[in-house]
Amino acid sequence: KKHTVTLIPGDGIGPEVTDAVVRILEATKVGFEWERYAAGAEAFEKYKEYIPKDLYDSIERNKLALKGPVTTPIGGGFASINVTLRKKFELFANFRPIKNLPGLETRYPGVDLVIVRENTEGEYVGIEHEVVPGVVESIKIITEKGSTRIAKFAFEYARKHHRKKIHAIHKANIMKMSDGLFLKCAREVSKGYPEITYGEHIIDNTCMQLVMNPYQYDTLLLENLYGDIVSDLCAAFVGGLGLVPGANLGADAAIFEAVHGSAPDIAGKNIANPTALLQSAVLMLHHIDEHAAAEQVQRAIEKVYSEKKTLTRDVGGKSGTREFADAIIQAIEEG
Ligand code: NAI
Ligand code: MG
Secondary structure, X not given: OEEEEEEEOOOOOHHHHHHHHHHHHHOOOOEEEEEEOOOOHHHHHHHOOOOOHHHHHHHHHHOEEEEOOOOOOOOOOOOOHHHHHHHHOOOOEEEEEEEOOOOOOOOOOOOEEEEEEEOOOEEEEEEEEEEEOOEEEEEEEOOHHHHHHHHHHHHHXXXXXXXXXXXXXXXXXXXXOHHHHHHHHHHHHHOOOOOOEXXXXXXXXXXXXXHHOHHHOOEEEEOHHHHHHHHHHHHHHHOOOOOOOXXXXXXXXXXXXXXXXXXXXXXXXXXXXXXXXXXXXXXXXXXXXXXXXXXXXXXXXXXXXXXXXXXXXHHOOOEOHHHHHHHHHHHHHOO
């Protein structure tokens, strides 16, 4: 059986890491058909559209995409392609497992956290305007529907995977109504899951608590902005942004992408770490029920990291993106 996947290489380090991951996926026995599309500034140059209609249609058909990072201009320019796609396909859950790789020494050993980030609401609805010169209003949207469905997602995930605790992270002391509603919904949903301990922590304290002792948490449930920020913080526990995968999940479609961005500081130099996107691809393989291939790739990753011979610079190695991918492919071929 062939799987048709929409492939968005993105820009910056996107093309390098997607190329590595596609080569690795081709080395598994799973059959893939890739529908490749540009997005963002690159697409605009070619088609005068930031997200070409063909790209939308492709995701609509396939319900499945693998995506590299896309640069979003600061200040003016265009709206984030990432945020736009998540909203368009109602990919309301951003799932980000933060887990140490065996063999890789990091700031904290044995971290095993799950971040569940609401992916369509909050400040990221992007409704902003200038009220009068010098005064800007930015609107944060929190809905009962959105908060309840992300809380349900987190609790369902925790139940299915035997996780013990969920903390809803908030600033309801200041954002009394919006974060208050988010918390109220989470609390309500938690009642249906008596086997899972439910707690609530304020976001700033949470950042300190995480760095002091990440082991006190299990699954974190966060609004969009808080989840964005806390994801990068937690990435540092397990070796940085080069490692941490993500899945944007909705009722209908799914887009798999790393937590990191387009990393312009290292783009085009064959030094980016493709592990984050590769582990996103492992999540994708599980999603399409190719569990054997998912485990095969994960084993290859763990082997290459344990051997420490062919690692990228961000994790203390000397190898390039391509050489790392070659080592993974070799590990796959050797079983
Ligand atoms: P970034 O995540 O691109 O990079 C932050 C730091 O981590 C940089 O020092 C970078 O070199 C390093 N890094 C990131 N990924 C790495 C990898 N795979 N291997 C080794 N090192 C890696 O964040 P930054 O620089 O703030 O954002 C750059 C652009 O990416 C911005 O335009 C931003 O809007 C966009 N972005 C896009 C995302 C997406 O497409 N989903 C997500 C986050 C940011
Ligand atoms: Mg981010």
